[in-house]
Amino acid sequence: MKTTYSILTVILSLMIFAGCQSLTEDPKGTLTPVTYFKTQSDLDASVTAMYIRLARDGGWGFTSKETSYFGSDDYTTDPGLNKQDMRDFDKLAGGSTNQSMVSQWQGPWETIYQANNVITNYDKVTSTAELKNASAGQAYFLRALCYYYLVRTFGPVPVILGTIDVNDRPPRDEVAKVYAAVISDLQMAKTLLGTKLEQGKPNKYAASSLLADVYLNMAGWPLNQVSNYALAASEAKSVIDANVYNLNTPYDKVFSTNNSTESIFALQYNIGGGLPNRRFGSSNIPLDEVAVDGSSGWDDVYPEITFFQNAPKCTRTDLTFYTTLKLRQADKTTFKxxxxxxxxxxxxxxxxxxxxxxxxxxxxxxxxxxxxSIQPSTNKATDIIRYPLVLLCYAEASAMASAPTADSYAAINLVRKRAGLADLAPGLSQTAFRDAVVYERAYEFAGEFGVRWFDIVRLQILPQVIASRNTVENPVPTGTNISQKYIAPIPYTEMVRNPEWQQNAGY
Known part of the structure; x- marks a missing residue:
């Protein structure tokens, strides 16, 4: 029995990974959801497996989790070297055979497989209701998170909420149905999860935070359900009013320490346990930079020039961008x-x-x-939801639901204050206020896991972004139909396995 689109491939990959990784993970939690789900320990093993499938290098542990988002202005890559997978999407020319993009597909689906195991079987376990509910709540949350990224990245995908026959090839479901499943899962997660803050685990506030972002995106393209602005504002306000998170951590420390006071949900990493995060360190370092010990940068990711030049003049910008390079000299110890x-x-x-x-x-x-020294593998957690995302979601959604209010301004001004900026000018129109929030989010979350790209998508502003590109950037081929580039192609191997599917337009 299997719960995702690609039966044999996922089962084999889970078995191989469970056999070679060195984390404390019981393979019983991965392989046989009926036979082994007897005790809370068995259930805990499967919950752990959810996070590992998502966080590992072949999932969301490396730059490849962002490959199709390189059309955004906060992402670009080298015009040569071995960066073709990312460069193709930077040029809005990525295709279904792109190998790096597979991580964006595979990581979420493997996690959905594990989440379905937990949700289907958790109530059969001999344990307390509190412990079982906590396990199920995490599964509902992660399943929602994964479907949320899948639907925004690839458009229609199969909604699979239980076990299916090994020979089944479910059709792709319309976007609205996927979002309905995401909302249902997050509402369930809210009822099952508590309010306790635990590193690497979602709580009720994480579910509300994600739900707020979901509603905000539903108000934009492709659903354009503007009534969801009010729902987004309500969910975000519930997190703000809880007064659990804050922006007291200096901006740079958010990215050099784990689980700060603004971290609502983050994937945890452990090099010693065989689960490194390779999004920090070498991946972001210039090719030119070589350390005393001979280690060097990979030149994978950096911002476009126009995006950098349009940044506000503030402390946050100084802490975000690296503008003076260190070039090692012939003596290998001094730098220019x-x-x-x-x-x-x-x-x-x-x-x-x-x-x-x-x-x-x-x-x-x-x-x-x-x-x-320059290392490619770090123990740095990846923050999926930070408190500023909730504040800016509330600011935009509350303003778009009616008009900018004092609370709308207060929310964005909290983010601006930590950034070292003055309060936003009062009296803005609804549209001008929204644009100010979108601009603020672009630089608060610059380079962070598609946040900017998804704003570009829901607001359909890719033509403006491309038009403002500096001429030195990777060129978009003449004749490219930009309107077809808001979602990525379904990976070729999945199209082969599912011959009834229709590929996304433009691919």
Whole structure:
């Protein structure tokens, strides 16, 4: 029995990974959902497996989880080197055979498989209602999270909420049905999860935070259900009023420590346990930079020049972007400091400072004038939901539901204050206020897991973003139908397995 689209491939991948990874994970929680679900320990093993499937390198543990979002202005990559998978989507020319994009598909589906195991069987376990509900609540939350990313990335996908026959090839369900399943799961998660703050585990506030973001996106393309603005504002307000999270952590510390006071839900990593996060460190470091020990940058990800130049002048911007490169000299111990635009640099682009250090420097160890080491694998948690996302969701949704209110301004101004910016000018129109929030979100979450891309998608502003690109960026081919580039193609291998499916338009 199987719960996702690709039966044999997923089962084999789960078996192989369970056999080689070194985390404390009981394979009983992965392989046989009927036979082994007897005790709370068995259930805990399957819950752990959900997170591992999502967080691992072949899921959301590397840059490949963001491949199809490179059409955004906060992402670009090298015009050469071994970056073709990301470069193709940067040029709005990515295709269904793109190998890196598979992580965006596979990670969520493997997690949905595990979540369905838990949801189908948790009530059969001999345990307390409290413990069983906590396990089920996590499963509902993660299943919703995964479907939410799948539907925004690929459009219509099969909604599979239980076990299906190994020979079944379910059809792709319309976007509205996928969103309905996401909402249902999050509402269920809210009833099952408590309010306790636990590292790496969602709680009731995480479910409300995600639900607020879901409603906000539903108010935009492709559903355009503007009545959901009020629902988004209500869910976000419930988190704000709980007064559990805050922005007291300095902006740079959010990206060099784990589980700060604003972290609502984050995927946890552990190099020693065989689960490294490779989104920080080397992936964001210029090719030009070589440390004293000989380690160097990979040049995978950096912002477009126009995006950088349009950033507000504030402390947050200084902490976000890396603008002075350290070039190792012939003696291998001294470094020449040059600006990002120098002809001495390879890409002549700014980079992301916020993704350099990793957890307390396990990515890049450096001083102001010297690079000591550059590592690709870090223990840094990936924040999926940060409190500023809730504040800005509330600001926009409350304003769009009626008009900008004092509370709308208060929410965005909390984010601006931490950034080192003055309060937003009062008296803005509804549209102007929304645009100010979208701009604020672009730079608060610059380079973070598709946040900017999904704003571009729901607001259908890709033509404007492409038009403002600097001419040195990877070029979009003449004749590209930009309206067809808001969602990614279904991976080729999945189209082969499901011959009744129709590929997304433009691919």
């Amino acid at each position: 400091l040059v600006p990002w635009s120098s002809a001495e640099t390879h890409a002549q682009h700014p980079y992301y400072k916020k993704f350099r250090a990793g957890l307390n420097g396990d990515g890049v160890k450096e001083t102001d004038t010297q690079l000591l």
